[in-house]
Amino acid sequence: MWEKVKNYLVANALNLNIGFFLFLLVFIIPQFFANNDSILLVIRGLIVATGGGYIFYKLLLFRKNNPNFKPSESKLLVDVAGSIIAILTGLLFGLILMLIVNPGQAFGGFFVILQGGFRNIKSFGDMIYFSVPIILTGLSVAFAFRTGLFNIGATGQLTMGAYAAVYIGVKWGVIGEFSPFLHWLVAILGAIVAGALWGAIPGLLKAYRNVNEVVSSIMLNYVAMYLNTMLIVKYIYNRDFARALAPKSTAVTPLMNLHYLLPNSSVSGGIVVAIVVVIILHIILNKTTFGYELKAVGFNRDASKYAGMNSKRNIVYAMVISGAVAGLAGGLMYLVDGKFLQPLNVLIPEGFTGIAISLLGLSSPFGVLLAGLFYGSLKQGGFYLQLYSFTPEIIDIIIAVIIYASALGLFLQKFVIRAMKKREMLIDQKPEEAVEGSDA
Amino acid sequence: MEYIVEMLNITKEFPGIKANDNVTLQLKKGEIHALLGENGAGKSTLMSVLFGLYVPEEGIIKVRGEEVHINNPNDANNYGIGMVHQHFKLVHNFTVVENIVLGFEDTKHGFLQFDDAIKKITDLSEKYKLKVDPNQLISNISVGMQQRVEILKMLYRNADILIFDEPTAVLTPQEIEELMNIMKDLTKEGKSIILITHKLKEIKQVADRCSVLRKGKYIGTVDVKTTSVEKMAEMMVGREVSFVIDKEVAKPKEVVLKVDNISVYNHALKKNSVTDVSFEVKKGEILCIAGIEGNGQTQLIESITGLNPISNGSLTLNGIDISHYSVRQRNNSGVSHIPEDRHRHGLVLDYSLEKNLILQTYFKELFQHKGFLKFDEIRINSDDLIDRFDIRSGKGSTTSARSMSGGNQQKVIVAREINRDTDLLIAVQPTRGLDVGAIEYIHKQLIAQRDAGKAVLLVSLELDEVMNVSDRIIIMYEGENVGEFDPTVVSENELGLYMAGSKRSDQ
Ligand SMILES: Nc1ncnc2c1ncn2[C@@H]1O[C@H](COP(=O)(O)OP(=O)(O)OP(=O)(O)O)[C@@H](O)[C@H]1O
Numbered sequence: 001m002w003e004k005v006k007n008y009l010v011a012n013a014l015n016l017n018i019g020f021f022l023f024l025l026v027f028i029i030p031q032f033f034a035n036n037d038s039i040l041l042v043i044r045g046l047i048v049a050t051g052g053g054y055i056f057y058k059l060l061l062f063r064k065n066n067p068n069f070k071p072s073e074s075k076l077l078v079d080v081a082g083s084i085i086a087i088l089t090g091l092l093f094g095l096i097l098m099l100i101v102n103p104g105q106a107f108g109g110f111f112v113i114l115q116g117g118f119r120n121i122k123s124f125g126d127m128i129y130f131s132v133p134i135i136l137t138g139l140s141v142a143f144a145f146r147t148g149l150f151n152i153g154a155t156g157q158l159t160m161g162a163y164a165a166v167y168i169g170v171k172w173g174v175i176g177e178f179s180p181f182l183h184w185l186v187a188i189l190g191a192i193v194a195g196a197l198w199g200a201i202p203g204l205l206k207a208y209r210n211v212n213e214v215v216s217s218i219m220l221n222y223v224a225m226y227l228n229t230m231l232i233v234k235y236i237y238n239r240d241f242a243r244a245l246a247p248k249s250t251a252v253t254p255l256m257n258l259h260y261l262l263p264n265s266s267v268s269g270g271i272v273v274a275i276v277v278v279i280i281l282h283i284i285l286n287k288t289t290f291g292y293e294l295k296a297v298g299f300n301r302d303a304s305k306y307a308g309m310n311s312k313r314n315i316v317y318a319m320v321i322s323g324a325v326a327g328l329a330g331g332l333m334y335l336v337d338g339k340f341l342q343p344l345n346v347l348i349p350e351g352f353t354g355i356a357i358s359l360l361g362l363s364s365p366f367g368v369l370l371a372g373l374f375y376g377s378l379k380q381g382g383f384y385l386q387l388y389s390f391t392p393e394i395i396d397i398i399i400a401v402i403i404y405a406s407a408l409g410l411f412l413q414k415f416v417i418r419a420m421k422k423r424e425m426l427i428d429q430k431p432e433e434a435v436e437g438s439d440a
Numbered sequence: 441m442e443y444i445v446e447m448l449n450i451t452k453e454f455p456g457i458k459a460n461d462n463v464t465l466q467l468k469k470g471e472i473h474a475l476l477g478e479n480g481a482g483k484s485t486l487m488s489v490l491f492g493l494y495v496p497e498e499g500i501i502k503v504r505g506e507e508v509h510i511n512n513p514n515d516a517n518n519y520g521i522g523m524v525h526q527h528f529k530l531v532h533n534f535t536v537v538e539n540i541v542l543g544f545e546d547t548k549h550g551f552l553q554f555d556d557a558i559k560k561i562t563d564l565s566e567k568y569k570l571k572v573d574p575n576q577l578i579s580n581i582s583v584g585m586q587q588r589v590e591i592l593k594m595l596y597r598n599a600d601i602l603i604f605d606e607p608t609a610v611l612t613p614q615e616i617e618e619l620m621n622i623m624k625d626l627t628k629e630g631k632s633i634i635l636i637t638h639k640l641k642e643i644k645q646v647a648d649r650c651s652v653l654r655k656g657k658y659i660g661t662v663d664v665k666t667t668s669v670e671k672m673a674e675m676m677v678g679r680e681v682s683f684v685i686d687k688e689v690a691k692p693k694e695v696v697l698k699v700d701n702i703s704v705y706n707h708a709l710k711k712n713s714v715t716d717v718s719f720e721v722k723k724g725e726i727l728c729i730a731g732i733e734g735n736g737q738t739q740l741i742e743s744i745t746g747l748n749p750i751s752n753g754s755l756t757l758n759g760i761d762i763s764h765y766s767v768r769q770r771n772n773s774g775v776s777h778i779p780e781d782r783h784r785h786g787l788v789l790d791y792s793l794e795k796n797l798i799l800q801t802y803f804k805e806l807f808q809h810k811g812f813l814k815f816d817e818i819r820i821n822s823d824d825l826i827d828r829f830d831i832r833s834g835k836g837s838t839t840s841a842r843s844m845s846g847g848n849q850q851k852v853i854v855a856r857e858i859n860r861d862t863d864l865l866i867a868v869q870p871t872r873g874l875d876v877g878a879i880e881y882i883h884k885q886l887i888a889q890r891d892a893g894k895a896v897l898l899v900s901l902e903l904d905e906v907m908n909v910s911d912r913i914i915i916m917y918e919g920e921n922v923g924e925f926d927p928t929v930v931s932e933n934e935l936g937l938y939m940a941g942s943k944r945s946d947q
């Protein structure tokens with residue numbers, strides 16, 4: 001045991017060091033210089049430099065360990081390239097649209113879209129803030145998808161989670177007096193449980209009554225929507241503004257020092273929670289026997305039966321986890337200062353966006369994280385697009401096109417493989433000639 | 441013009457492996473040309489190149505003397521090339537006609553027109569004695585019939601160069617006989633055929649010439665009439681293969697599996713698919729269930745392994761009643777199972793080879809700790825089995841099961857099940873799709889398992905296998921056990937009569 005830990009430490013000394021310094025830089029040091037801008041700048045520069053350097057180092061290491069690596073043979077690279085092409089297609093389509101609508105401003109506006117969340121510190125923070133619920137609903141859909149289930153009910157689970165969180169935030173202030181962090185934690189746990197229960201329903205129906213989860217979870221979206229309205233009006237209604245009461249300040253998602261890093265933005269600790277969930281789901285799917293079973297059920301139900309796996313139980317578990325993550329998204333979305341649950345009878349759109357993000361992120365947790373951030377960035381771009389007198393809806397159109405294009409993924413991948421092969425041939429030719437020469 | 445198809449110096453690479461390495465194949469007009477090679481030798485790949493599914497890195501293809509570029513199956517169609525794949529490509533909830541015209545539909549005012557198609561299909565079907573009813577649903581017809589639909593599909597598209605990739609692996613002996621006749625008729629009409637098969641007997645029976653591949657390389661082409669079966673086997677494997685199995689007389693001991701009056705009810709057909717079957721399998725013997733496909737063997741095995749419930753009777757394993765055990769419980773109490781359908785039950789095609797090798801054991805202490813998989817152990821396990829069972833693939837343990845050749849996929853399953861070292865080994869068609877070398881190896885393994893004191897229950901459609909490997913034979917006909925035989929005494933003819941239902945012993 002000790003040997004193993006020691007070996008790991010030795011082998012990963014560099015990773016661990018970098019990780020530790022990043023931690024210091026992000027969370028600890030900024031606090032000493034709360035109001036000093038130039039120091040912040042230096043720190044941010046350092047973070048970018050270390051992060052970039054680390055990735056570069058990893059790439060070099062990979063090249064050294066795999067000298068014969070051919071990009072076209074790596075499924076991951078081909079898939080990712082497919083997604084990138086889909087994104088480029090969407091952006092191109094957006095540009096054409098803008099050229100048609102308002103040619104004079106089109107290129108300026110397009111640049112704003114490209115800049116997206118990287119415009120300035122504030123927009124960067126806002127981008128992260130807006131992408132948190134999207135990342136989580138994306139994860140929810142992706143996780144179910146890996147088990148062969150199409151959870152179209154993330155919206156409903158999110159709604160239930162949001163209600164539970166806000167209810168606890170409003171009503172259980174006593175906990176907050178005792179410990180603010182605990183109050184938030186309980187509210188978030190409430191959201192998780194509510195989402196999980198709501199997700200369990202289609203799971204149970206699918207497993208034991210063979211009801212198609214798509215149908216049952218769509219219908220549950222509407223049940224959740226009306227139930228939400230009813231419960232708000234009954235228990236936590238603010239008559240003056242015709243909306244839910246605001247959660248107590250102790251239940252609001254803590255900032256976890258991120259506001260020092262990205263001042264003036266709406267960023268909160270939600271992103272930390274989202275990243276933790278990404279890591280947990282990645283571990284569940286790829287490192288555990290549970291994930292091994294879930295994926296086996298998703299890939300081939302008959303074979304999983306043959307192997308003696310309990311596919312019914314696995315379906316229920318998968319939906320419970322999927323629902324829990326969507327519920328968490330709801331909790332984080334509404335445990336925010338100045339954001340209120342509304343008794344409006346509309347389906348909350350973040351649940352559906354999650355489907356798109358899961359597709360774009362190739363149903364892998366880290367992929368979804370990136371896709372979600374990308375979505376947030378586009379949204380920021382759309383926000384600033386108004387400066388060029390375009391409507392932000394252009395962003396939604398671009399995203400829709402991206403989704404269409406990634407649905408054409410297989411077709412795109414062929415294209416990618418062909419392009420990669422061509423390149424490899426060009427690269428290969430030179431060394432071969434040299435070898436032949438030395439043979440002769 | 442002598443050759444109708446020439447594939448010259450074809451090279452096709454996959455990650456980690458040259459599936460075809462400078463291979464040449466020349467097909468004469470009107471001949472049946474057999475393509476022989478071990479599992480993973482690159483036969484399917486070569487044919488996929490000809491059919492436009494893969495584009496080779498090197499080499500040229502000539503059809504009717506002209507160099508052509510075949511980039512997709514549509515091109516192949518245009519050059520008159522048709523293919524019946526190793527794993528059929530039919531739409532199960534479509535009818536026969538719909539499947540045949542798929543992609544070549546006639547329409548009138550935007551509506552599909554089937555009348556002409558049905559007429560053409562009926563004519564073709566009569567001409568070549570294919571006996572296919574165009575209006576049946578694919579899901580309702582037998583595997584042999586499905587194959588004839590695939591043949592009709594080629595003929596409908598006026599193909600005259602026909603590729604058959606292991607057409608006989610899934611057929612009964614009678615169906616094989618019919619297929620051979622159909623192929624001969626086809627060549628009489630001037631069609632040319634490439635036939636992939638592992639069964640040397642069939643090559644002897646119908647083929648004119650035979651080309652041999654070994655590990656992706658072209659070994660040579662021989663005239664079938666003048667070449668012995670042994671010689672062909674040697675060319676393909678690179679060593680001598682023994683066709684007779686030496687085994688000692690079985691010494692059965694205690695009963696392991698006792699099947700007592702089992703019935704299985706089929707709810708869709710509203711009748712029993714297995715009726716009152718009883719038998720015992722003892723330690724140290726190989727009991728073979730023989731019979732023509734579709735006489736309840738599948739359902740019987742599924743009820744023993746727990747995939748399908750029994751409606752009557754009881755199952756006892758080592759003295760314990762397991763009739764109501766789950767699949768997992770049965771696995772753990774000592775049943776291993778080489779399933780009939782490797783793609784449906786045996787493998788998770790999207791998992792890597794090493795992950796497929798732990799399909800029923802991933803939860804054991806050896807492979808997990810507190811719910812976390814032990815990847816090192818998993819790798820050690822798979823490297824070991826790959827080595828012992830000679831499983832060939834592009835990237836070893838990390839190869840995706842989907843990309844492996846059919847025979848090597850089968851080896852993965854056999855390796856996994858034998859390695860589980862259980863009291864009862866159920867092997868359903870364990871050598872389906874394997875080359876002669878691999879068959880020899882697996883037969884030896886089954887006998888070794890027997891000699892190590894295991895009870896082996898073998899289900900086979902191949903009379904050769906039944907006669908050579910088993911110690912006792914029972915025959916199933918229409919879901920019933922119609923007789924028990926000793927392979928050293930009974931003749932193949934006798935067995936045939938029982939299998940066809942024209943004879944049964946009074947019990
Ligand atoms: N799509 C693919 N991707 C990667 N490797 C492949 C692919 N298809 C085949 N291979 C590899 O190429 C080799 C040849 O495979 P092929 O299917 O042609 O064998 P085969 O001669 O038809 O064998 P069998 O008798 O078992 O069907 C095998 O090692 C296989 O693993």
Ligand SMILES: [Mg+2]
Pocket residue numbers: 483484485526605845846847
């Ligand atoms: Mg093959």
